[in-house]
Amino acid sequence: MECTRWTEEGLLYTSGELNGSQKEKFQRHAGECAFCSNELKAFHEERTSLFTPATLYEPTSPQLDARITAACTRLPRPTAGIGLLAMVARKGVVPVLFLVFGFAGGIYVAFNLERFNSEEIRMADERIDQESGIPALPENDMSDGVLAAAEGPSNPTAGDSARPDSAGGAQPAFDAGHRGDLRARGVVPVDLGD
Amino acid sequence: MDASERQEDRSHFDAWVRGEPAGFTWLYDKYKNRVFAFLLRMTSERELAEDLLQETFLAALRNANQFDRNRSFLSWLFGIAHKRAIDHFRHAKVEHEHQSDAEKSVGTRIEAPDDATSNERMRGLVSDALETLDPLQREVFLLRELGDVPFKEIAHMMNCPINTALGRMRLALRNIRKELEKRGVHGVH
Ligand SMILES: [Zn+2]
Numbered sequence: 001m002e003c004t005r006w007t008e009e010g011l012l013y014t015s016g017e018l019n020g021s022q023k024e025k026f027q028r029h030a031g032e033c034a035f036c037s038n039e040l041k042a043f044h045e046e047r048t049s050l051f052t053p054a055t056l057y058e059p060t061s062p063q064l065d066a067r068i069t070a071a072c073t074r075l076p077r078p079t080a081g082i083g084l085l086a087m088v089a090r091k092g093v094v095p096v097l098f099l100v101f102g103f104a105g106g107i108y109v110a111f112n113l114e115r116f117n118s119e120e121i122r123m124a125d126e127r128i129d130q131e132s133g134i135p136a137l138p139e140n141d142m143s144d145g146v147l148a149a150a151e152g153p154s155n156p157t158a159g160d161s162a163r164p165d166s167a168g169g170a171q172p173a174f175d176a177g178h179r180g181d182l183r184a185r186g187v188v189p190v191d192l193g194d
Numbered sequence: 195m196d197a198s199e200r201q202e203d204r205s206h207f208d209a210w211v212r213g214e215p216a217g218f219t220w221l222y223d224k225y226k227n228r229v230f231a232f233l234l235r236m237t238s239e240r241e242l243a244e245d246l247l248q249e250t251f252l253a254a255l256r257n258a259n260q261f262d263r264n265r266s267f268l269s270w271l272f273g274i275a276h277k278r279a280i281d282h283f284r285h286a287k288v289e290h291e292h293q294s295d296a297e298k299s300v301g302t303r304i305e306a307p308d309d310a311t312s313n314e315r316m317r318g319l320v321s322d323a324l325e326t327l328d329p330l331q332r333e334v335f336l337l338r339e340l341g342d343v344p345f346k347e348i349a350h351m352m353n354c355p356i357n358t359a360l361g362r363m364r365l366a367l368r369n370i371r372k373e374l375e376k377r378g379v380h381g382v383h
Binding site: 006007008011012015016017042043046047050051053054055056057058059060061064065067068069071072073 | 210215218219222226227228230231234244247248251252255313316317320321338339340344345346357360361363364367370371374379
């Protein structure tokens, strides 16, 4: 009669999966149970004569061995040093970083453009002033000095009458020189008789 | 497999992972015929079994960090091979469990020549007996006898209770004996 302990314990005994006390327990049982004792003996004989490498194993071809060996022992390529970069490029991180840095750079430029421009203008003004010999004026004098001087030649009468200080003796050198120049060309200033 | 043999396997595996080809060669030469026999009997297709053998060893290298140092390397390798074979069937949507034995036997039969030696004859007989088994019984038998995989791990791989795995092994052994007796090979019974 078949004994259930063969399946439950006997097979685990043959695979070495029983712990010390379980192993002893089954050995004691096999000593008393004909079925388990017979199964144990039969399986041992089958393993040594039937289920052997000669009957169960399957040889591989030399071509297959060469192919698998090549695939499994491939040495790291010389480009291994840039492996991280290659990995990053493969995963598309480089384009993402490019966009992020590009965007950040754009924001930086946008925020600083105004400062750049005003700085450039100030420097250009200083350059012009230095070249023309006119000292740089404080900002609040721009309308009375530089601006008036610029408007002067195109509208001398309006310029003279509009400016209270033009009637006095303190004529700017530019103004006097310019009037002399106009007279020489036959242009006589109108005397408003103030 | 004793502790020193396991240790030897582990040190060769470590060497392979470090990039030493000798580590791979040692393990491949030792286990290729066992794993290939398993894959060939599982798939019934030589070319497919060859591809799966390559995938198995490559997967072992790729997943080296998942290797539990307390386990046997061979059992772990068989776990990978088993998963590869099952995944193949899943992807191919092949219900291999329900295939007839005749279909399963195509390409796996190991023909013994007329003037075969005793060993070759026995090889043919065992092969024939294995082909008559229910595929699930054969799967347990091959994992156990070729891969030395513990029943506890077989149950886990096959997603079944350990008693089911043990029951399949008992039936596999009984059916192999019956088939061999039909062919004139008698054991102790
Ligand atoms: Zn018993």
